Amino acid sequence: MGSRILEAKGVKKSYTVGDVTSEVLKGIDMSVEEGEFVAVLGESGSGKSTLLYILAGIDSPTEGSVKLLGRELSSVSDEELAAMRRREVSFVYQFDNLVPHLTAYENIILPLRLDGKKAKECADIVSDVCRFLGIHERLNNLPAQLSGGEQQRVALARALATDPKLIFLDEPTGSLDRERGRQVMELLERINRERGVALVMVTHSAAHAAYASRKVEIEDGLIVK
Ligand SMILES: Nc1ncnc2c1ncn2[C@@H]1O[C@H](COP(=O)(O)OP(=O)(O)OP(=O)(O)O)[C@@H](O)[C@H]1O
Numbered sequence: 001m002g003s004r005i006l007e008a009k010g011v012k013k014s015y016t017v018g019d020v021t022s023e024v025l026k027g028i029d030m031s032v033e034e035g036e037f038v039a040v041l042g043e044s045g046s047g048k049s050t051l052l053y054i055l056a057g058i059d060s061p062t063e064g065s066v067k068l069l070g071r072e073l074s075s076v077s078d079e080e081l082a083a084m085r086r087r088e089v090s091f092v093y094q095f096d097n098l099v100p101h102l103t104a105y106e107n108i109i110l111p112l113r114l115d116g117k118k119a120k121e122c123a124d125i126v127s128d129v130c131r132f133l134g135i136h137e138r139l140n141n142l143p144a145q146l147s148g149g150e151q152q153r154v155a156l157a158r159a160l161a162t163d164p165k166l167i168f169l170d171e172p173t174g175s176l177d178r179e180r181g182r183q184v185m186e187l188l189e190r191i192n193r194e195r196g197v198a199l200v201m202v203t204h205s206a207a208h209a210a211y212a213s214r215k216v217e218i219e220d221g222l223i224v225k
């Protein structure tokens with residue numbers, strides 16, 4: 001604990017559609033320490049996903065700076081950023097983005113394969129993660145042959161396979177019923193506690209935010225508490 005792995009300063013983001021420009025983020029300052037579990041709350045449309053994309057380097061801010069794992073994102077090359085995202089930082093999207101024609105297993109090992117790991121090596125790395133998440137008996141299923149909760153756990157397994165320092169999660173329980181949602185939250189709590197992985201999770205749910213060690217609330221493009 002103690003080392004700062006994420007620091008955003010004065011982050012602003014505007015979108016222009018037609019001749020209308022709207023400022024979605026109006027100056028966000030936020031930081032995350034190693035091993036922390038931070039929940040980001042806010043109403044629909046308040047800019048939570050936008051902020052998460054910017055913090056993860058998937059999108060860039062109109063103004064302001066983001067330092068991720070000690071590197072200023074505006075001066076990191078595309079290749080370096082891609083390597084960081086394969087090895088050190090994972091992202092679980094709000095809307096499921098498993099590759100439909102790959103099995104659960106092939107989806108999970110995809111980032112490792114992209115990083116040049118051999119098939120055998122991948123099998124060794126992920127077998128532990130798949131057991132941890134309780135999906136080891138579903139690995140040959142295609143995403144369409146999995147329940148919503150199983151798909152979400154496969155997405156988590158893919159995020160964990162690379163042994164990242166930090167995982168961004170955009171409403172990881174959004175499409176799940178209450179019981180599945182609770183199970184995913186308990187898994188996330190274990191991932192954070194037992195593996196020391198820092199989590200930055202967007203959620204609508206106050207009950208799910210309660211699993212985090214700290215809450216950040218966005219309103220009208222600013223952090224209000
Ligand atoms: N690519 C884009 N072009 C134009 N406007 C956008 C774009 N992406 C997001 N916005 C606008 O930015 C605002 C914030 O969107 P964002 O997806 O960050 O909200 P959110 O807080 O994640 O909402 P939700 O809880 O519904 O997921 C919305 O008003 C949206 O219309």
Ligand SMILES: [Mg+2]
Pocket residue numbers: 048049050094170
């Ligand atoms: Mg969103």
